[in-house]
Amino acid sequence: MVSAALFWLIHVVPGDPGRNALGPYATESQVAAWNSAHGAEAGPLEGYVSWLAGFATGDWGVSLVYDVPVLGLVMGRFVNSVALGVLAFALLVPLAIGIGALQARTEGSRGDRATTVTLMTLASVPEFVIGVVFLIVFAVVLPIAPVRATDGLGSGVVLHVGAMLLPALTLALGTVSIVARTARSSIIDTTRAPFYRAAVVRGLSGGELFRRHVARNALGPTIAVLGLCLGVFIGGSAVVETLFGYPGLGELLVTATQRKDLPVLTAGVMVTGFVSLAALLATDLALAAVDPRVRLSEGS
Amino acid sequence: MSVVRVRGLSIDLRSPRRYRRVVDEVDFDIDDGETFGIVGASGSGKSTIAWALAGHFARHARVSADRLEIDGLDVLSLDRAALRRHRRAGVAIVPQEPQRALDPTARIGPQVARAISSAEDSARPSVIEVLAEVGLDEPESIARRFPHEVSGGQAQRIVLAMALARRPGLLILDEPTAGLDAVSREAVLSTIGRTVQRRGSSVLLISHDLTLVAAHSDRVGILVDGRVVETRPAESLFSGPRHPWTRGAVAIERSRDAAARRNARSAGRTVVDADGVGVRYGGRPVLEGIRLRIERGETLGLVGETGSGKTTLGRAIAGLIPHSGEVVIDAPDVPPPVQIVWQNADASLNPRRTVGQTLSRAIRLLDGQTTPLLLAERTGLTADALDKLPHQLSGGEKQRVALARAFAGRSAVVVCDEPTSALDPHNRELILDLIVQLQETTGAACLFISHDLAVVRRVSHRVAVLRDGRMLETVSAAGMDVDARHAYTRNLIAATRRLASAGAASPHGSSNGVDSAAMDGSGPSSVSPDTGTSTCR
Amino acid sequence: MTSADAVLREPRRPRAPAGADSAREERRAAGGVLIRRPTFVVSALIVLAWILAAIGWRWLGIDPYADTGASLAAPSADHWFGTDRIGRDVFARVLAGSESVLVVAPAATLVATVLGTVVGLVAGYRRGWIDAALMRVLDVLIVVPVVVVLLVVVTAFGQSLPVLILAIGVLLSPLIARVVRAQTLMETGKEYIESARLQGERPSRMLLHELLPNVWPQALVQATLCVGIAVFVTATLSFLGLAATPPSPDWGLAVSENRAFLQGAWWTVAFPCAAIASLVVSVNLIGDNVKEVLAP
Amino acid sequence: AGAHGADGGVYRVPISAPGSQIDPLTASDQYALAITGLVTEPLASLDADGVLHPRLATQWSASADGLTWTVELRPEARFNDGEPVTATDVVWTFESIIDEESPSPGQTSFAGVLEAIEATDELSVDFVLSRPFSDFPLLFTGPNTGILPDGYTPGSWLEEPVGAGQFLLTDYTIGQGATYVKNPDYWNADEILLDGVELKIYADAQAQLLAFQAGDIDRIGLTAEVASTIDLADYDVISSGFNRFDALVFDVTAPPFDDETARQAVAWAIDRPALIEAVYFGNADVANDTTFFPDYEPKPQGLQQRTQDLDRVEELRAGRTFRFTITTSYQLLGEVIQQQLNAVPGFDVSLDVMTTEEYYADGDVVPWLQAPVTATSWAKRAPTQYLAAMYAAGSDWNASHYDNPELEELAAGFDATTDPVQRQALVDEIGRIQWSEVPAIIPAYSKSQAVQSTRVEGEFAGPLDFYTGYDFSGISVER
Ligand SMILES: Nc1ncnc2c1ncn2[C@@H]1O[C@H](COP(=O)(O)OP(=O)(O)OP(=O)(O)O)[C@@H](O)[C@H]1O
Ligand SMILES: Nc1ncnc2c1ncn2[C@@H]1O[C@H](COP(=O)(O)OP(=O)(O)OP(=O)(O)O)[C@@H](O)[C@H]1O
Ligand SMILES: [Mg+2]
């Protein structure tokens, strides 16, 4: 269903793959010839059916722009995006939950409010500004990271991680605010719950309280939000990848849209879609694992 | 020697906008091994005091006290570590809403185990032992469940078990039996009594139930609007109350036993006819083969221990849950035939709609011939209540709104589910009167659910007894004492009787109230039908 | 009945604070509380200032397009925020830029809120296959890469304002729908809904009169979050050359156009950035405060 | 800059992601052309001053009737697979381009000019024209004219990057770039000092700037962003010859611009030096609305150079207010022209900036050809090519819908003659028509200018952006 909607949408994009491939100097008949040679002139419906059949059997077609098989191209980029996404996620989770927990502990204080405002400000400054600042500082002023991530990838572990760290951090920073907010408020909610009070007067220490009671209960909403983030991260962020010259899927998809590279676009969107769905599913599973009430309502 | 010494304790709590004095210059002592009772209306600050003794205060609370000592420790000046030690070793609290006092994400077993391990006592009993101790039937099964999978009464016992297992020096019981029927209540109280005696603990017993507190305390403090208005020995509570609140409450408790509803009903046609009704929750049968009929203008009382399926039956009759068997509501021309007055009035009113809106909508939908104002007046609400939102109403007022709504039109059947369990004597009486009155004027058939037999008999024509999801018998409310066939029913009658007489006669002044004669050694199962009836007048 | 009964008909009990006796006064009182919260007041003033700027910049004699003669001049008394690449006054552009932001972001948020609330309410209330179907659709909206979809939509239907507003609105609606649905599920379990159902309440009234009043605080907070995201998304679209078109003084566009001047002429980027941040943060803080007061 | 002996090194050039297929025959955008152009070799290329230099060709001459051009090939030239470059390869290459079924975008340059190609012997080729064309050898520098071996399979280039050029492609990665090593068998290998070249793909100007600052690339185009960020004194600033103009094109069939006074009014309203400052960073010459670059001979004589003259505008405007929209994909140019015009009384100009894809879209809506007023960039060509493309009645690209048989006749006459006096007279007349009827305003001829790392030695023979042949002879990078 998703694929159908998308396929249709992509087909109404004005512009012509043949024209894009051949450039403005080519003649009409050249463009038409190119289109028929690349199967780009079939109507949306037949195109969709044949594409779907191919997709299912692993024949994802050939990129109209790059002239290479889509499968390899998309999956290669996809692996990179996953790596970046996972790293960003690994940065995000402890950072956001740590900040959220700290804020919850100092709820209502100046520090709490200041942190909220700072995080929101960070989140509202576009990624491409934060990213550029990072690049200026870490790639130009103190050159410890490459300007273009691809220059660092594959050239030694240190450079490799260095090349991924900046984009991952940029990616993570945008969402820290939302996750920290959720963590903060659900921790606060938990500490207001009667069972928390009951545990407190049983004389548990702060650490025990957090481990045994707060963590599980407050994790629910946070996991829900994190699931969304994970999906977005793994699907690749066009802006961050573009900015850092990181060879990820998001960047590929934006280019594919602009150039109307149908096979790449559809395959890429499908892959991100599947991944994000998987992330949502994982979220639900994780939720069920921490909160038995969810299990009950799903089961019945 | 005093274990607890409180002088000039004042607590101001911040309601959303401003501070309000909730506990006002309270003084009391609890001696070693003594049971001190606190009674008072809902919202008078009882729970707040309870938590204060454990050194816990609501956020933004302003606390001042000349003295707040337990075992000679000044609770207010303890540092974190010392406070933790005090909580681990010195006090245990059984909170008022037991279900919510359990961590919803963890199974019962581990929770209890943790509570036990946090006690500084070398001889730790096992989880199963602890649960069995408080009379839970299938401790193994319970230990494996999550808190939302047990009934309110079971939760209450679990929380109690957690507190008792820790053998604290000071045991704080906040409404420990509110959700329990008379039989379970006796069992629970005797368990408490045994444990307390063994350990020599002091007890703070909090309840809005004068009879209960009088029967199980040595001394009783009366709390009205955050002030201790009088402190008396338990035995003289019913004999010479001074404060108007106490006098009023005592009067009501005295008349409590005033037998069953007397007015006969006009025999009418059968409105509710249920046959073979069964309900399962996730495969577990909760109700089985229920048969009942209610006629027009009749009130059928439904009693049974907690978790026996009373609420479930009410919901099945209203058609709110899937069930097997047949429920026929014979009410032609009445579009919404069944209304429910829920146990928890608070949750049953839309928090964002004013009373007026709620009532006028109910009149429209239930095809009533009245106006919100008339309806309000009939249920004893003042006109200005119509403009208020539920949270601006007192508990009793909320109950009345819920009743007014249920009786707003021509509904043929009204299910009243525990409408008084959370109310102090004054409010309870008002509501019961109202139900009788409303039902008489509208002629609706009524299913009245409660675990309190005395209350049920006040309003019902017939009483049905439910146990473990099966209908044991249905007897007439008036002739119940004689007609009851089943041992369980007889137990229930006997236990209720004892409870009532304990308050009305206020016979004993033992040194340790909890360990009183009424429950000494007599578990519920050992009460024979004979003893049950013999106590009866 | 005993004699004490007369006295005790209306037992003394804690009352709601004086002055908050009716629902209307309650609301007024909530307003009073808000006014006393510094974060709320400051945020409200900032948002108000931007709204005024958006409406009134034309009458202030501000020209965001004119060449002032000096290009890339640093902030000074003449040009408070400096000038840009082709000599336009950055201060004038930031003021005028509030206009487009305050059209797209709130409108998209409105679309998202209305759509999300309706979907969330219906899904949460009806449950069953309707819920499942709606939630799958939402999942789809969540899982597709936002920027790519916007890119496709905008190229397909043109770069007009309504298209942009609708597209962003639809894409953001799951954020609201999910929260509203969760809240609705919770509320639906409560007895007041069952009571209404027992009274035979019509579904539409059930959703609008019974459920909506109880879920909108959550929706509101989520909506303020959406305003921020909408501003951010439009800025990102500008980065990809898809949202506002030059020479619009749109903030997002300004930031993305001038980002290469970050080192050479920081003021061309920093001030529009600060403007975005001030608006987004203020709107969020207002949402937080309203939530804290209305639904504590 | 080190001693002369410091040859070698790798020269790193930033590019954007190529938009078309990477194949010498079908590449259409400058980055795809760059990737293939380093490996292939054209017959001839232009130097920085616009003078044609032999590459694979050693010499060329026209027959007396101007209808046949004979080209002699370089005997020592070899493809990188070791095969010699012969006349059949040249024939095959050009036939592939002009073939009716040809997918090559280069086809349009030869349409209506080149009729046939014949190999007269191993190393000489005859180009048979359908009409005389005095600037025909300039077409050897156009896109897709790198010579490929006879029988080359279109589309297979990335698998087997064949060519007779200065470098060998060692790696191309989508989204990252291409790396090259020196071709040891290049016919002029002694002059190639570099060990290799690297084309690195960057997403945008900002990324390039940061990379340049970090020392990841050896050059960057000089723009306002660059100039405001780095200290130019730390680098070499190099400049090329003229390489393009940007034209403001009017649809002369639609009011108000169906009236030439209206078009003239706009032409006199533009402040060309200011525009050059703002748009070309000063690196352009003021143009006079004609298509003759300053480095081209002959140039039109006797025209008054247009400058901003508001009295003249007032007079030509005659009380009218011009309300119109400029459609373009060149944002900065559009913004500056709009800003300038709106500052003049009587103008109310709005701007519609599109992406390149939208602007040059195909199908029913083709903004760059249909919008009433457009701003379009034109790469450097022979002057009469512009006349055929932009001004001729039947041309696909005649965005102004201009129709003037006289001009077309003059252009044909110009192409047919080689006599300098005659050519000058014809050019004067063509220029006069372009100047007075103003189907398009051409405000400036621009050059490209770049900032280059001081480690680079030598001077580029050809234009900086390599739009005609890639020539790295004499260049080295200090290691
Ligand atoms: N955290 C809190 N913040 C503000 N007010 C509170 C808080 N907790 C309780 N209150 C208010 O303090 C008053 C006393 O509450 P408390 O729970 O002590 O009453 P109670 O005597 O235990 O009543 P009940 O019999 O209903 O349990 C009530 O009016 C209640 O609304
Ligand atoms: N949602 C549920 N899932 C599983 N079991 C449930 C659920 N609700 C109730 N039960 C179980 O069903 C049984 C009957 O519950 P019900 O609420 O009808 O009891 P009750 O007689 O009203 O008890 P009480 O006096 O405590 O209100 C109990 O054993 C309870 O544990
Ligand atoms: Mg209480």
Ligand SMILES: [Mg+2]
């Ligand atoms: Mg019940």
